[in-house]
Amino acid sequence: MKLVTAVVKPEQADNVKKALNKIGIQGLTMSDVKGYGRQKGHTEFYRGSEYEVAFLPKTKLEIATSSKKLKAVLEAIQKAAKTGNIGDGKIFVTSLTEVIRIRTGEKGEKAL
Amino acid sequence: MKLVTAVVKPEQADNVKKALNKIGIQGLTMSDVKGYGRQKGHTEFYRGSEYEVAFLPKTKLEIATSSKKLKAVLEAIQKAAKTGNIGDGKIFVTSLTEVIRIRTGEKGEKAL
Amino acid sequence: MKLVTAVVKPEQADNVKKALNKIGIQGLTMSDVKGYGRQKGHTEFYRGSEYEVAFLPKTKLEIATSSKKLKAVLEAIQKAAKTGNIGDGKIFVTSLTEVIRIRTGEKGEKAL
Amino acid sequence: MKIFNRLLILAVVLFQTTTVFAADAPKPVLNPGDTAWMLTSTALVLLMTIPGLALFYGGLVGKKNLVSTLSQSFMITAVVTITWYVCGYSLAFMDGAKGGFIGSTSRVLLKGIGIGDLNTTIPETVFFCYQLTFAIITVALICGSIVERISFKALFFFITIWSIVVYAPVAHMVWGNGYLNTLGVLDYAGGTVVHINSGIAALVLCLVLGKRKAKVKPHNVGYTMIGASLLWVGWFGFNAGSAVAANGNAGMAMLVTQLATAVAAATWMIIEWLTGENKPSLVGMCSGAVAGLVAITPASGFVGPSGAFFIGLAAGIVCYLTSAKLKNAIGYDDALDVFGVHCCGGILGAILTGVFAVKAIGGTAGALEGNVAQIKLQLIGVVLTLVYSGVMTYVVIKVVGLFTSIRATDAEEREGLDLAHHGETIA
Amino acid sequence: MKIFNRLLILAVVLFQTTTVFAADAPKPVLNPGDTAWMLTSTALVLLMTIPGLALFYGGLVGKKNLVSTLSQSFMITAVVTITWYVCGYSLAFMDGAKGGFIGSTSRVLLKGIGIGDLNTTIPETVFFCYQLTFAIITVALICGSIVERISFKALFFFITIWSIVVYAPVAHMVWGNGYLNTLGVLDYAGGTVVHINSGIAALVLCLVLGKRKAKVKPHNVGYTMIGASLLWVGWFGFNAGSAVAANGNAGMAMLVTQLATAVAAATWMIIEWLTGENKPSLVGMCSGAVAGLVAITPASGFVGPSGAFFIGLAAGIVCYLTSAKLKNAIGYDDALDVFGVHCCGGILGAILTGVFAVKAIGGTAGALEGNVAQIKLQLIGVVLTLVYSGVMTYVVIKVVGLFTSIRATDAEEREGLDLAHHGETIA
Amino acid sequence: MKIFNRLLILAVVLFQTTTVFAADAPKPVLNPGDTAWMLTSTALVLLMTIPGLALFYGGLVGKKNLVSTLSQSFMITAVVTITWYVCGYSLAFMDGAKGGFIGSTSRVLLKGIGIGDLNTTIPETVFFCYQLTFAIITVALICGSIVERISFKALFFFITIWSIVVYAPVAHMVWGNGYLNTLGVLDYAGGTVVHINSGIAALVLCLVLGKRKAKVKPHNVGYTMIGASLLWVGWFGFNAGSAVAANGNAGMAMLVTQLATAVAAATWMIIEWLTGENKPSLVGMCSGAVAGLVAITPASGFVGPSGAFFIGLAAGIVCYLTSAKLKNAIGYDDALDVFGVHCCGGILGAILTGVFAVKAIGGTAGALEGNVAQIKLQLIGVVLTLVYSGVMTYVVIKVVGLFTSIRATDAEEREGLDLAHHGETIA
Numbered sequence A, B, C: 001m002k003l004v005t006a007v008v009k010p011e012q013a014d015n016v017k018k019a020l021n022k023i024g025i026q027g028l029t030m031s032d033v034k035g036y037g038r039q040k041g042h043t044e045f046y047r048g049s050e051y052e053v054a055f056l057p058k059t060k061l062e063i064a065t066s067s068k069k070l071k072a073v074l075e076a077i078q079k080a081a082k083t084g085n086i087g088d089g090k091i092f093v094t095s096l097t098e099v100i101r102i103r104t105g106e107k108g109e110k111a112l
Numbered sequence D, E, F: 001m002k003i004f005n006r007l008l009i010l011a012v013v014l015f016q017t018t019t020v021f022a023a024d025a026p027k028p029v030l031n032p033g034d035t036a037w038m039l040t041s042t043a044l045v046l047l048m049t050i051p052g053l054a055l056f057y058g059g060l061v062g063k064k065n066l067v068s069t070l071s072q073s074f075m076i077t078a079v080v081t082i083t084w085y086v087c088g089y090s091l092a093f094m095d096g097a098k099g100g101f102i103g104s105t106s107r108v109l110l111k112g113i114g115i116g117d118l119n120t121t122i123p124e125t126v127f128f129c130y131q132l133t134f135a136i137i138t139v140a141l142i143c144g145s146i147v148e149r150i151s152f153k154a155l156f157f158f159i160t161i162w163s164i165v166v167y168a169p170v171a172h173m174v175w176g177n178g179y180l181n182t183l184g185v186l187d188y189a190g191g192t193v194v195h196i197n198s199g200i201a202a203l204v205l206c207l208v209l210g211k212r213k214a215k216v217k218p219h220n221v222g223y224t225m226i227g228a229s230l231l232w233v234g235w236f237g238f239n240a241g242s243a244v245a246a247n248g249n250a251g252m253a254m255l256v257t258q259l260a261t262a263v264a265a266a267t268w269m270i271i272e273w274l275t276g277e278n279k280p281s282l283v284g285m286c287s288g289a290v291a292g293l294v295a296i297t298p299a300s301g302f303v304g305p306s307g308a309f310f311i312g313l314a315a316g317i318v319c320y321l322t323s324a325k326l327k328n329a330i331g332y333d334d335a336l337d338v339f340g341v342h343c344c345g346g347i348l349g350a351i352l353t354g355v356f357a358v359k360a361i362g363g364t365a366g367a368l369e370g371n372v373a374q375i376k377l378q379l380i381g382v383v384l385t386l387v388y389s390g391v392m393t394y395v396v397i398k399v400v401g402l403f404t405s406i407r408a409t410d411a412e413e414r415e416g417l418d419l420a421h422h423g424e425t426i427a
């Protein structure tokens, strides 16, 4: 099983969610994060003082999925999150050694 | 060493924390996330306009632990987080290749 | 490739960011988290009622990096985040099986 | 020479009475200055409830109950306006049997009211609105003890009934030509009518409802501070407005209000500073200020600066003890200390009014000027209000409970009343 | 000498009474009570815009457009003050041709104004300020339909022009010696001048601008509640202040305002409770209150309590339908329902003024008292305002559009106007 | 009959003049209209500090210092009320040696004050409260330069002393029968007493305290906008209230206040728009408005609309330069620009009062009407205040520093003063 972590533009998050739904992904954890990469932050001025705001708002989506579905998940995210502008974000994949559904105690792929 | 990530109901977080304390876990990182799975979000109405709020508030707990203690940790979380209703959440386990305590530079299990 | 997750004191985050920049790390994802370890929370009083605030504000930094650069990254973080007081934080390292840049579809180290 | 002066004053007054309506009618004439102040006071007292009290309370609850807490004050403002229009005002302020319990129905639905009707020197319409704002805030205050768990529906029915069967009679007895007024009980701006009345109702309700599942710390101390500030500022309308004129009595009422409030805020702050966590908290200062405002309320037209100083001091100490110590010792869940601050502060103020009243200010001497009997009168007012309001509150909530569940379900409470009862969330 | 002074006191009092009522009275004399109330009313109405309306609107937009929304109200307050000073006031309130369309230029740049100049019984300076606050809020109201996408620069130019070429003439026609006033159209506090005027302008603007890329749910219902509360409280200055005196008319205006608002808030709440999601929302109650305030505005000096009750009831129902149903059915993106609440509520109020007006209160009878013709007059006022303001708004925005882009770019809209137009973000 | 009426008008005017100035005039009589306006003004000026200034400042600091910043204003409101009651009022406003430095102790603890005592046409109690609100805001303004690092304990002692040994004498010299007043220095509503006084104290304090460890951007521009709005609205009580009457002077003061504020806000906005980041910021508009309010304060009873226009323009430009440029160039850490806006704006206003004063408005001509000497007088007022307040502030803080540490520790500063000094956090 894999944990797919996608950092995307906040305004694309809904799109990604829908795309994942379509390919049968039924669970998702989301959080507000900030980041920078090629796309840098900006400077704000308050009464002449500069404040560098280095980080831009991004949305982090975490999806635990079976290795089998991984490819479909990655493709769905890429398609749905892409605007073609810098700052579109990244996808990171790590291996999961275990997944447990708390309510039932189910483990592994059944728990997804 | 393992990184245990538990996504639980916010109102159960305190319980989980206490249960982990009891089995000797002394460090924990928490964050507010949103998620959905079996348990879906809801719709809010403002002057007749519908706004779908797809994600529910959840609490994410991250615990780095030795592989030895893993089983105890998983059990403690499951017991403390379980209400039996949908939305109780999931536990994800990944492998840690290294842990460092910044203050002392200690590495590995000593750093936990 | 590795995913380095550092949980540091909020006031040191900027320092860490700069140190990473210096060694050529050009991307970073940040989020506000709360945690405790050796350094415990505090109690607040409102009209004589005690409220335990167990968790302290921390900043989580996530950096995906090539295994080659890992050592430099770890050192940079340790140096920049360290104040010598408890609560300085931890670094966790996990393996990344894949990284994708959404905008271009580049994969692996090219995507970093 | 003095006599001449007095004649002139008389002349002025007489004159003002005679001109407009001519004849030798003793009916008072409208005074634009007094009217201006009462229009303003009405705005100030409404400001105390929305958004003042709403924010004061809203900041102290958990985030998932903010909308719910704000909604309570807002809904009450709307509903009590309607019950006041329908019959509350008439039952409270129209003359009933002298020394009685309730007023007459002569102004039900405001029948017959016109732009020429006066109450002393201001239009009756303004008096209606001004008194309405008191009815509103009294009812809104109650909610502080039952936030985070009361059913919005039950609250809706409860306050509709309570505003008529509890508020109107108590107001009549104290401020109309009712029992306590005839007896000589002093309550300038609502120590009994507003604070003891709402405070005891709040206690009864929180006992009937039971404790919250979980207590969370105040989610937004900033809102609480805004609310406390608006209460403070608005209270000038509450107390100085109770002179129903822009004169020396209003001025003195404003002065003693400001002084007692400041002293109580400083006192609470210093107690916290020197005890407990050794830190002066903002919530503590705000609580002290409200305690001072409450305690000076019944006294505000009767005492002078030094009386105000001591009332403020006593309020800071007593309300700190009742809120921060007594409640935790006994263990009822009066969430936002309506009993501790408003009921106890109101009782304290009612009694101290009997102690510090100055004849030259409000026309009645207090114990310090030799009239010890006034304290007894004050106690009668306190006890009667406690008993009547306490019992009736119990009856009303039980009646409402026959028709609808009065408490949110466990699931609703966990989820937060914002989403459960209003379908709205603060992101 | 002392006696002379005393006689003078008497004279003063005598004089104040005689001037107002005497048939051949000379120029009216300043009345401190009236002046006190109008100074206060000015403060209250300014409070309605900043921070009242700013927060009401600000809470309803997305978080990334909060600064932008607050800035609009603040900028308008500054700019309209200047246009009002330069020529707006003169064009609106200085006598032009009787029954005409626009006033004179005699007070351009306030030339010649002194501390002794009066308007009825208050200083002209106060009248200038009071009327200014109406001009400000009218312009600020418009923004509700175009938030989250209007260019700040275009808005700046638009409102500078609009406040002169639309607001001033409409105010003159209704409240100056202009056409609608001469005709006998009733608009006590601005049903046509403020609400229909801004509401139709808002509709035209949102049609010209087009829809937002994305709609997000209100980000801070707390701000919206604070804003609605300040609007409610401040509206006492708006309606009761429109008596331009502290008298029985002001009192009745306050009373009917309070009652209609409460009824409308309760009505909207109950509609939501019994339909749709079965939940009474805070945004709904606030919207209902504003609807009631809008609808009673033109009527507030002309109707009594029962009229107010029905106007409130109608406003709650009608504005609910126009905001929550009509808009979605038709599909224009009037973001914060300026058309649905202010234009439709204003029209409703204007017409019902013609129905419920009571001769004994405001001097003019309505249809219920037999004067059915008043309804026709009211309709003339409504239609003329709709047409003039609608057409001119279209012209002005098109002219502005020749010089600068009127809509934020897609990127700016996505990023949020806070950062894009003001370089500021709420953390 | 008409002639008789006109004679009466004359009589009224004469009378109003004679009572105040005539040697053998009888005791002035209470005017309910004036009293109504002064009661209201007192509420408005209190609103400026809590919650106005508290929010204005609170929004500009970092999130971890919000409670701390709000607490400062709230604590000051309580404590200065007490020092004012104990002796501040007496020292400031009771007659001392003519042309002297300090008043008498005749009203220490308000001894002897009664409901019949008047100050001109209003109760002395109201005058006490009104002036108290000025003392409060002056002290609260100071905090802006030292937020995020001052020790709450040190601040508590500092302001207790400062409100007596600095505020009272300066107020006495300018508004009592003290030196500057006798000299003929003009300060209608507090350009020197409030703004220069607090501004120079703020500069001294921030120099003594040293810079903050880290500067963070304003955490809540929304709060800042609410605060600026309440300052604007409340300032009507500040300036128009300084007429101590509801008359033409109050009206003109309101008008010039509104105009200068609007012009300054627009000016600051436009400067930002055309320079720097090319974006008009909300913080900029709010800062401009406050700068305008400050600069018009001393002038508000003396100048007409065109004077106000130029004062607003100058304030927008000058305060922008002192806050956004000068401070960064020199490098002191006046966190929220108390020196840049209040001291510099106050000096500007004081001088321009001497330029634009109109004899027909405030009784004194300015340079433009030929009385160039007035500018010199104004400069004397400025310099004396700068020197006295600057030196004494230094002395007082050094004395306080002997007993307690005046600056938060590094750890406290890093942690945030909310938790460190108040034990409270905003979630």
Ligand SMILES: Nc1ncnc2c1ncn2[C@@H]1O[C@H](COP(=O)(O)OP(=O)(O)O)[C@@H](O)[C@H]1O
Pocket (backbone or CB within 6 Å): A007, A034, A035, A036, A037, A038, A039, A040, A056, A058, A085, A086, A087, A088, A089, A090, C026, C027, C028, C029, C030, C062, C063, C064, C065, C101, C102, C103, C112
């Ligand atoms: N090396 C990295 N480690 C962690 N997060 C990263 C890394 N590089 C980029 N990110 C995240 O991805 C976001 C988008 O990256 P950016 O380089 O701006 O866009 P793009 O991938 O389109 O060039 C960043 O804001 C950051 O949150």
Ligand SMILES: Nc1ncnc2c1ncn2[C@@H]1O[C@H](COP(=O)(O)OP(=O)(O)O)[C@@H](O)[C@H]1O
Pocket (backbone or CB within 6 Å): A026, A027, A028, A029, A030, A062, A063, A064, A065, A101, A102, A103, A112, B007, B034, B035, B036, B037, B038, B039, B040, B056, B058, B085, B086, B087, B088, B089, B090
């Ligand atoms: N595949 C998944 N990947 C990531 N997070 C998930 C996944 N499935 C569920 N979650 C998280 O777990 C939470 C609870 O899941 P849900 O299916 O609602 O409950 P249950 O496990 O009790 O059926 C979700 O809100 C989401 O945050």
Ligand SMILES: Nc1ncnc2c1ncn2[C@@H]1O[C@H](COP(=O)(O)OP(=O)(O)O)[C@@H](O)[C@H]1O
Pocket (backbone or CB within 6 Å): B026, B027, B028, B029, B030, B062, B063, B064, B065, B101, B102, B103, B112, C007, C034, C035, C036, C037, C038, C039, C040, C056, C058, C085, C086, C087, C088, C089, C090
């Ligand atoms: N076992 C753990 N798992 C996850 N996070 C941890 C763990 N231990 C510590 N942390 C995180 O690191 C932060 C600092 O840890 P702490 O023990 O207080 O400091 P130090 O490492 O300097 O002794 C904690 O607040 C928490 O967020």
